[in-house]
Amino acid sequence: MNNVVEASGLRVVRGKREVLHDLDFSVRAGEVTGLLGPSGCGKTTLMRALVGVQAKVTGSLTVLGSPAGSASLRPRIGYVTQAASVYDDLTVTENLRFFARVLGAPAASVSEAVETVDLVSHRDQVVRDLSGGQRSRVSLAAALLASPDLLVLDEPTVGLDPVLREQLWGTFRDLAAAGAAVIVSSHVMDEAERCDRLLLMREGAILADGSPTEIKQKADVDDIEQAFLALVRETR
Numbered sequence: 001m002n003n004v005v006e007a008s009g010l011r012v013v014r015g016k017r018e019v020l021h022d023l024d025f026s027v028r029a030g031e032v033t034g035l036l037g038p039s040g041c042g043k044t045t046l047m048r049a050l051v052g053v054q055a056k057v058t059g060s061l062t063v064l065g066s067p068a069g070s071a072s073l074r075p076r077i078g079y080v081t082q083a084a085s086v087y088d089d090l091t092v093t094e095n096l097r098f099f100a101r102v103l104g105a106p107a108a109s110v111s112e113a114v115e116t117v118d119l120v121s122h123r124d125q126v127v128r129d130l131s132g133g134q135r136s137r138v139s140l141a142a143a144l145l146a147s148p149d150l151l152v153l154d155e156p157t158v159g160l161d162p163v164l165r166e167q168l169w170g171t172f173r174d175l176a177a178a179g180a181a182v183i184v185s186s187h188v189m190d191e192a193e194r195c196d197r198l199l200l201m202r203e204g205a206i207l208a209d210g211s212p213t214e215i216k217q218k219a220d221v222d223d224i225e226q227a228f229l230a231l232v233r234e235t236r
């Protein structure tokens with residue numbers, strides 16, 4: 001399978017501290033890769049480096065064959081941050097039409113994205129009047145407009161009810177099945193089993209890299225949370 005991301009010796013300094021330490025990993029097309037680890041371990045920093053908005057990145061970081069941050073990558077990457085990044089005073093459709101024009105995406109991409117995130121019945125509602133979960137789905141829809149090859153989603157399911165979480169994971173799986181590389185961060189280990197591959201992180205390092213089954217087998221335990229704890233003990 002194609003490597004969409006290749007990192008070697010990746011380091012990031014924030015403030016005066018190194019927060020990512022010498023990371024080597026890859027991310028493949030057609031898979032959902034989970035970036036899992038406790039709060040503050042460096043997930044957002046890693047995602048920011050991937051999409052090219054993080055300063056003080058050293059080592060090698062290649063995305064879709066170009067150095068991370070290259071201008072040519074912009075339309076090929078969708079990035080959804082933890083805070084919804086859409087206009088409160090516009091409707092769902094107005095927001096998406098605006099972003100489609102900015103991205104040079106076809107007009108038809110707007111209704112497709114609205115359907116994908118299951119907001120058809122809210123398409124004419126002003127974003128301010130939507131629930132938090134609905135608002136984050138508008139951000140996700142905006143990220144889908146240009147049919148990105150790499151989709152980077154920072155904790156997209158936080159605060160969502162189980163039904164919606166299930167639906168969104170279905171969407172991530174569909175996007176991967178259509179060939180995209182989907183990276184999803186979470187600090188909730190119970191989302192691990194939904195991923196094809198996991199990068200388990202702690203304190204700026206990658207503790208383990210593999211499918212959920214491989215990681216559990218390696219640690220000789222039945223669930224990812226136990227595997228995480230066993231791996232932490234091993235590295236002490």
Ligand SMILES: Nc1ncnc2c1ncn2[C@@H]1O[C@H](COP(=O)(O)OP(=O)(O)OP(=O)(O)O)[C@@H](O)[C@H]1O
Binds near residue numbers: 042044
């Ligand atoms: N602007 C900054 N200046 C200095 N240090 C920072 C800055 N932003 C983040 N950090 C530090 O970098 C480390 C990694 O932060 P990051 O936001 O990447 O973690 P995270 O795993 O995404 O956490 P969360 O799950 O809480 O969002 C943390 O120790 C944090 O305190």
